[in-house]
Amino acid sequence: MTYSAKLLDxxxxxxxxxxxxxxxxxxxxxxAGQWCAVTVPDIGFHDERGLxxxxxxxxxxxxxxxxxxxxxxxxxxxxxxxxxxxxxxISLDExxxxxxxxxDVTVPLVFLAGGIGIxxxxxxxxxxxxxxxxxxxxxxxxxxxxxxxxxxxxLARLSRESGAIRVYNTMxxxxxxxxxxxxxxxxxxxxxxxxxxSWESAAYYIVGPPAMAxxxxxxxxxxxxxxxxxxxxxxxxx
Numbered sequence: 001m002t003y004s005a006k007l008l009d010x011x012x013x014x015x016x017x018x019x020x021x022x023x024x025x026x027x028x029x030x031x032a033g034q035w036c037a038v039t040v041p042d043i044g045f046h047d048e049r050g051l052x053x054x055x056x057x058x059x060x061x062x063x064x065x066x067x068x069x070x071x072x073x074x075x076x077x078x079x080x081x082x083x084x085x086x087x088x089x090i091s092l093d094e095x096x097x098x099x100x101x102x103x104d105v106t107v108p109l110v111f112l113a114g115g116i117g118i119x120x121x122x123x124x125x126x127x128x129x130x131x132x133x134x135x136x137x138x139x140x141x142x143x144x145x146x147x148x149x150x151x152x153x154x155l156a157r158l159s160r161e162s163g164a165i166r167v168y169n170t171m172x173x174x175x176x177x178x179x180x181x182x183x184x185x186x187x188x189x190x191x192x193x194x195x196x197x198s199w200e201s202a203a204y205y206i207v208g209p210p211a212m213a214x215x216x217x218x219x220x221x222x223x224x225x226x227x228x229x230x231x232x233x234x235x236x237x238x
Contacts, residue, residue, distance in 0.1 A: 003028050003092045007084060008065060015148030016072040017116065018081065019058075022090060024066050030095035032061055032127035033120040037093035038068065040084060045076035053077050056119035056235075057095065058151065060126035066092075069116050069150040099205070099233050101127070105134035108198040109205065112187060112216045114142045117208035117235050122151045129162040138166045138196045142187050142212070144173040146180050168195050187216065189223045199223070206232045 003025035011019040030036070035056040042051060059067035072078045084090075099120050102109075111121045118141055128135050143149040149169065159167035170183035170191065183191060193199050204225060206216045213232050220230055 001094050004089050005066065005092055007086055007088045007090055009086065010081075012082075013148050013150060014145060017148045017150055018070055018072050019150050020068045020070075020081070022066040022068065022092075024064065025092065028066075028092065028095075030057055030061055031100050032123045033099045033101065034095040034097040034123075035120070036095045039091040039093075040077060040080045041088060041090070043080055043083060045079045045083075047076040049075055049077065051077050051080060054096075056097075056123070058119040058122045060123055060130060062127065062130055067119075067122070069119050071116050099207070099231070100124075101133060101135055102203065105136075108136045108138070108196075108202040110192065110196055110199065110202040111137060111139040111141075112204065112206045112208075112219075113139065114187075114208035114212035114216075115235075116150065117212070117233075118151060118155075120207055120233070121205070122154065125155070125158050125165055125167075129158050129165055132162070132164065134164070136164045136198070138198075138202070139168065140187050140192060140195075141167065141169050143169070143171055145171055145175075145178075166195070187219060189219050192219070192223065202229070204230045206230065208235055210234055 005025045006023040008023055009021040035054050037052055038055045039052040055068045058069050072082050101124050113121050155167045158165050168183055171180055172186055174180045174184055204220055206213050213234055
């Protein structure tokens with residue numbers, strides 16, 4: 001089934017990162033962490049990949065609107081997303097995906113994200129906090145600068161308000177004069193072990209571009225984490 005939905009708002013961040021708020025169509029239901037195929041209208045941009053892409057839903061199933069975040073590019077799809085006006089009708093396919101919160105709430109979870117890989121985690125964290133589900137979750141989220149980090153304030157709020165959620169943002173390219181006071185540098189074993197007391201018993205979820213995912217798998221290998229406790233979802237970012 002295909003749903004029609006209205007673009008309500010678009011926020012452009014540094015680094016060609018964009019956050020879209022879209023009206024949730026009647027009957028559109030999904031689980032936290034899922035994605036759906038999004039089709040934008042033809043406004044004159046064309047290429048061989050077309051105007052349809054799978055995008056993870058960043059909002060919780062309980063939120064009023066749908067949130068998506070993506071890295072803009074020169075593809076026809078992304079150029080269209082950058083140019084369409086508020087009120088434009090967008091098509092959404094049925095939600096899919098198996099990157100979901102586990103039923104077992106006794107195992108602590110560690111989320112490792114880079115860039116727009118935060119989208120399914122933002123959905124899961126928001127849902128876990130507002131339900132609440134009973135999960136204990138620690139998020140480590142790597143970006144270049146605060147200015148290009150989607151949902152930075154949302155994540156800080158969740159970490160403040162939920163006793164079961166901890167969020168650690170780290171920036172890899174903080175310049176001279178920045179007022180960033182959080183972690184800096186790439187995610188590494190010591191960063192995880194210093195900030196997550198349950199790291200030895202946790203289940204790990206990795207979402208991000210292939211290079212980031214490979215680096216995180218190596219980090220967990222260095223920590224002697226059993227591969228059976230690691231779940232990976234790749235974001236191509238095209």
